[in-house]
Amino acid sequence: MKNEKKQSIDLETAQSLILKKCRVLSAEKVNLSKSLKRFPAALLVALESLPGYDQSLRDGYAISREQQGGKNCYEIIDEVAAGDTRKLLLGENQAIRIMTGGLIPENALAVVPRELCSVNGETVSVKTVFLEPQRDFIHRKGCELAEGEVIVPEGSAIEVEQLILLAGVGYDSVPLVRKPRISFFCTGSELISGGEEKLAGEKYSANSHLLHGLIEHAGAKVQVQGTVKDDPEAVMEALIAMNESGSDIIVSTGGMGPGKFDLVEDAFLRAGGRVIYHSLHLRPGKSTLFGMLGRSLFFGMPGPPPAVHLLFNELIRPAILALQGAKNCRPREVEAYLTENLYFPKRGLPRLKSGFLSFAEGRCLVRPSTTIGGSNCYIYCSESARELKSGERVTVHMIDSLPCID
Ligand SMILES: Nc1nc2c(c(=O)[nH]1)N[C@H]1C(S)=C(S)[C@@H](COP(=O)(O)OP(=O)(O)OC[C@H]3O[C@@H](n4cnc5c(N)ncnc54)[C@H](O)[C@@H]3O)O[C@H]1N2
Numbered sequence: 069m070k071n072e073k074k075q076s077i078d079l080e081t082a083q084s085l086i087l088k089k090c091r092v093l094s095a096e097k098v099n100l101s102k103s104l105k106r107f108p109a110a111l112l113v114a115l116e117s118l119p120g121y122d123q124s125l126r127d128g129y130a131i132s133r134e135q136q137g138g139k140n141c142y143e144i145i146d147e148v149a150a151g152d153t154r155k156l157l158l159g160e161n162q163a164i165r166i167m168t169g170g171l172i173p174e175n176a177l178a179v180v181p182r183e184l185c186s187v188n189g190e191t192v193s194v195k196t197v198f199l200e201p202q203r204d205f206i207h208r209k210g211c212e213l214a215e216g217e218v219i220v221p222e223g224s225a226i227e228v229e230q231l232i233l234l235a236g237v238g239y240d241s242v243p244l245v246r247k248p249r250i251s252f253f254c255t256g257s258e259l260i261s262g263g264e265e266k267l268a269g270e271k272y273s274a275n276s277h278l279l280h281g282l283i284e285h286a287g288a289k290v291q292v293q294g295t296v297k298d299d300p301e302a303v304m305e306a307l308i309a310m311n312e313s314g315s316d317i318i319v320s321t322g323g324m325g326p327g328k329f330d331l332v333e334d335a336f337l338r339a340g341g342r343v344i345y346h347s348l349h350l351r352p353g354k355s356t357l358f359g360m361l362g363r364s365l366f367f368g369m370p371g372p373p374p375a376v377h378l379l380f381n382e383l384i385r386p387a388i389l390a391l392q393g394a395k396n397c398r399p400r401e402v403e404a405y406l407t408e409n410l411y412f413p414k415r416g417l418p419r420l421k422s423g424f425l426s427f428a429e430g431r432c433l434v435r436p437s438t439t440i441g442g443s444n445c446y447i448y449c450s451e452s453a454r455e456l457k458s459g460e461r462v463t464v465h466m467i468d469s470l471p472c473i474d
């Protein structure tokens with residue numbers, strides 16, 4: 069049992085050390101419907117141009133180029149609904165009735181929206197305002213996407229716009245990086261599950277639910293989960309079992325403080341783990357260990373749930389993204405104006421305080437979050453400051469920010 073003062077490293081160095089250990093996982097074929105916000109395992113390009121044919125943008129009339137007599141009158145010779153695959157041609161002074169999305173005759177001049185037409189029997193006349201069409205209401209083949217064009221840039225997740233394009237060019241399934249498999253356990257002899265009878269000194273485990281939710285929300289899979297007593301043997305066995313289950317990441321909570329005599333670190337070393345760092349220059353989250361157990365990344369986190377939430381956002385979520393080949397995995401930083409004073413009891417460590425970012429009158433505002441209010445960011449406070457004043461410009465780290473390749 070050691071109790072020497074641990075060398076702590078700053079957050080940015082910790083993030084770099086973690087990201088260096090992340091190798092992109094293998095690929096799997098996934099139905100396009102399940103691909104939103106996931107990362108492609110190969111460059112996804114347009115299989116064909118989009119749209120694939122000249123199509124109408126309005127319900128109306130496709131009119132011929134040739135027009136004689138200056139009467140703006142056209143004979144309606146046919147009707148094209150969406151899905152009609154006939155290749156029609158227009159003769160002089162001819163028109164076809166066409167629906168939005170319908171295939172345009174190759175030699176049409178334009179589509180005239182029906183509200184700019186008047187129909188008399190089988191003749192349509194066009195209001196003069198449309199004689200020199202500024203807009204032809206034809207969505208031209210290939211104007212959105214050329215065949216072979218890259219739809220999802222490397223290192224970027226599939227976003228809504230890209231999903232629409234992928235579907236539009238005919239993808240039914242796509243190769244994606246498989247979801248990282250994460251196993252976790254909560255240590256603490258005081259922990260019991262919701263529904264169990266509780267005695268003084270016992271506590272319902274919040275971290276089990278918190279981690280499960282955070283892992284799934286971050287796009288990873290929960291492989292194995294458990295609760296372990298403050299017993300070195302039991303912690304070691306949990307680590308070995310989770311490693312053998314093929315976990316990409318193993319997480320523990322609790323058992324990191326001086327009172328627990330390095331419970332988790334000792335068990336991790338006995339299980340064959342290699343420590344990369346074991347203390348962070350940050351509060352909360354100081355008592356945090358990162359290492360490798362075989363091919364699994366291991367995060368030993370402290371027990372308090374707010375510290376678990378913070379460390380998940382700053383360290384584990386970036387690893388989940390990096391394992392899927394994402395670029396720019398760190399939480400996005402934003403500058404915002406503080407709307408309340410923020411005090412810290414003492415100097416010494418940089419802090420990240422949970423906050424809520426909002427927008428008003430063109431400015432980014434941030435306030436500290438309350439116990440029962442939600443948070444969407446962390447407010448950064450340097451180690452030399454004891455307070456941040458209302459109105460001050462501060463840096464915040466966004467929670468849940470997806471990498472964006474601009
Ligand atoms: N003398 C010192 N004491 C402590 C120091 C220190 O520097 N000197 N550091 C403090 C800090 S900071 C932290 S963080 C904790 C770290 O302790 P552990 O990682 O060993 O965490 P535990 O003691 O197991 O738990 C701390 C706290 O969190 C509660 N907890 C734990 N697991 C859960 C869970 N699954 N759900 C809900 N709550 C949980 C636990 O009951 C404790 O209240 O050490 C400080 N002490």
Ligand code: MOO
Binds near residue numbers: 350351355356375
């Ligand atoms: O390590 Mo503790 O999490 O600073 O709060």
